[in-house]
Amino acid sequence: MSTSSPNTNSQNISPRHGHVFSPESRAYFAWLEGKLDDGALNQRESGKHFPQTVGGLKDPLAPDDVLSAAPPPDGKIASAGQLTGAFLDQPGDHWQKHEVRSGESLPVSWNFTANHPARRWEYFITNEDWDCNKVLSRAQFGAKPFYTVENKWQPFWKYPNELMPPSPTEHDVPLPTREGYHALVAIYVVADTGMAFYQVIDLDFKKPDEVERPDAPTDLKASDITNKQVKLTWNPATGPYPIDFYRITRNGTSTVDIKEPLTEWIDRSVAAETLYEYFICAVDVRGNFSMPSRAVQVRTPAEDGAPTAPLNLHSMGQTSTSISLMWGASTGSAPIENYLIFRDGQEVKSVSGNQTSVDDTGLTSDTIYQYSVKALDLNGKLSLPSNVLSVKTLSGSGQDPAWELNAKYEIGARVSHSGRIWRCIQAHISYAPGWAPGEGGNVLWVQTT
Template sequence: MNPREHPTSTLPRRWLSAAAAVTASALILGGAVSAQAHGWVGGSGSDLTARAALSSNTGLGAIRYEPQSLEAEGGFPATGPADGRIASAGISRFGELDEQTRTRWTKNVVSPGPHAFGWTYTAPHPTQEWRYYITKSGWNPDDPLDRDDFELMQVVPHDGSAASTRPVHTIDIPDDRSGYHVILAVWEIADTANAFYNVIDVDISGATGPAPTPTPTPTPTPTFAPGPDTAAPTAPIGVHSMATTAYSVDLMWAPSTDDTAVTGYRIERATGDGPFSEIARVTGTTYQDTSLAAATAYHYRVSATDAAGNTSAPSAVFSVTTRSPAPAAAAWSSTGAYVVGDVVWHNGVRYVCQQSHQGVGDPNWITALSLWRPQA
């Protein structure tokens, strides 16, 4: 068999069966089936399939039913999922993907050279670019994946239009790699600060053997020239909420830049028509504002600071209204019939129905984001 023709399924059969059942029940109940989440590597025209969607992988947990949902902050490797949680995009309910040993996952058998990386999109967002990384020679396949394991292979730029206008990319797998490696595909969205993360396990055959591992060059400690640093960072952009509940707002924004280094962000909040006041200082580009009032309008702006104490202009104001208090909820039933907006309890978590459906007894449906969303 040609290594590039290694048989892989674009979606696990059980996921397809569940999706078909959901679609059918939604039609029976008169509900429209809307695409949830966004995309994964694999499908028509692709030589390779991502870990989350490869049918021969076992013990995948909830991600088996929604391989398109691996969304996190973009900007990898400077930002993005934490080390050890890259495969799951830092999403705890998909933590099985972060298990890492040399034998844990089925490999796509490939050779060095060009390969087609095709994406299946359920929501083809406006796109900035795709970036493809591969583990370095000498990486340890029995340790959790971290940033230092990867080096950039190739960037595929895009013009901000929908991702579906360019679903297949030709990527060169380097000929100085052999055996087990992991490829990381990062899909950067143009109109939010987020990206989608797919890891792809490969067995590279026919390589010329690994090149000598270069001695890493130490990263110098930043130093400042004589005289004060007077240049302020750029203002943060793209402030938005990743999740808004009755009592919390989960903020995220794109990182600022500076001539030396951005050291943190100052978050201000105003309630209704009131004045802005500082509520937090953080080093990253996310902040969860909690203990808020339900059904209340809030306004946020974010400023960046550098090591010399310079502060950027504030971001554009982001306004959001918290949700109304959730109604009383009954216990979820795997065989129940539900319509959009229904609220249930399951294992101490409140869920709201995303699309009308008739349960068929599958206990995993409560974790499918296409059907149910957890609420704070």
Template sequence: MNAVLPKPALWNKLVVAGGVLLTLTLLMVLFPSTSSAHGYLDSPASRALLCKNNINTDCAGAAYEPQSAEAPKGFPNGGPADGHIASANNTFPKLDEQTSTRWTKVPFKAGVQPLSWQLNAAHATTSFKYFITKQDWNPNAPLTRASFDLTPFCQEDLNGASPTNYHTTTCNVPQRTGYQVILAIWENSGAPTAYISVADVDFGGGSTLNAPANLKSSAVTENSVTLNWSAVAGATSYQVYRNNIAVGTTTSTTYTNTGLTSTTSYTYTVAAIDSSGKASAASSVLTVKTTGAGGVGTYPAWSATTVYVGGNKVTYNNVNYEAKWWTQGEIPTGTNVWKIIP
């Protein structure tokens, strides 16, 4: 009995479909991590993360996917092109905009410091590398290789091992003053790409303004803190930092920080900003604890082995969190899949 073959047109469609399926399978085998290994620099907070937190503005897609800035690896010999380093080769073009005042700066200092990544998928890793701008770089020109010292000031080689979802490298940060940019690169194993984050940091000393003095809290509620400080001669504005992350600017000497969690301690500092956008040294640290019970501890304790979906609530380190989407093993921070709730 002769076999019945498909008609020529159908046969051609089947062959094409089979070829596409085979190609997709090969891509998945050869590059298993390119579509799911995502992450961003969390500390110091990256430019894109501050976009997500509505501290940096006019960021377009970077505000929604700070973890997705992906470019060829191999910097400085390879990697993103000059002028497109911050955007990871135009993944998020807005991030390439560069002036001395375009981006919020995070207070930072030289010496032994932890640098931490939030990884959405902690795949096999080649290395974490960190570069910093030269002391005399031009903050009003696009970021290029000439902007940076091209020898990493810190590098951690994992040689194919998988890091934790919140991975910290202890680095010896070189001495700088004023506004600088840190370029952080996470290179995956078995993939041609790396994830790129830049952080805008201020080492102080970039401005001749005095640091704000007499930082106090004048009002504290369950979910807000009002701060006051003494005026600084020559300051055009003030940058307020909570837990070392910029949360807002003001032209007055008072600022109210809202959206906080009850019965939780926060640290605050304030820096004065001059007319060229340079920041003074930070004020003395003020620690404030919000009032009220707020239900802290009423949800199950977060577990690294439990699968959570959007809407699941947990308690971690005496703070309540709610999952935005499916997650497992991702430590709650309030800046990732987990959002802080009362």
């Protein structure tokens, strides 16, 4: 079983697993503004079972899931306790907001670049009397989520296909009664690790008589995707007043206005092997904007028709003789037939195109290896390589090894650190210096000598 989590040290490789892109989360807005890079956007991860405060808990539905790590402390919920993005925890009403109404459904879309079996998604919202000038804390939310989407298959290792969420994953979240500014926390709970992903969405609840806007366009689709164009189509919108035009937004920036009654547009300004996100709003003759449609994300193929490079190659853990690798899937004009794994520049393994992880075994202890992955499609076209990942196997000596960053530790493992010997009490991967023995609240290690 894997117990991995995204990197909390921005200088190391980040798994970059997922985020909410529609409506734009607080982290996504920061990414659009250049305040977060791709890794930091997707590493809003901490322990699951919020609003609990301690780790080591069993899942109430699936007791065979990996035990939880400690959830983020009060005041660090929006950042998930990560140093990168700590500014997301600032109190105040200055955050960009989405206009909503009580009782309507909010379409929420998650993107995953390297996903895990999903146990559930939980949605919390601030209490009616919350104070936005105080940091987000457990006292600002109810004890239970107001909306939950849950997968009941268990144990998780018997149902990998049923539990693996598609990307994007979309939920219609019915909003409770609120007025004015409120913060929604969306949490993606993972089955095969102790972690969950945290995304804050800032909402401005309008009174019914304050908004007379059109309905959002539906069924936005992307098709005819090449390295030079993306075609968008959608269903016409309706509202209290006639629709004047549709405004298409790409990657957070308005792209074009399409006069009604047209319901399609071809974006001819795209680049090869690039990720694009689109959503569309309807605007009526009085200038009222609808809520945005569900967003769609597409990645354009390479210029020569080859598949895109595998995404975000990272280690899921290592021992003294093996390294577990995982990456995000490639796409292209033809199905992916195989992924080729390269170690130190030489091809060492090949796996099927529907597999995005592999264990490389028979390695030498205490040794650094460099990995990359390429995708091969049914037409025999080979992608560019993924990022190059450097990983060191654990020490194989009889003595207790020194604690290391990016190492996989099981319960009972012993390490030396700061002149003392420590025993692991919670399985994890050491993704940040703050996870070292003796640091923080010592929820991972106990001193033995």
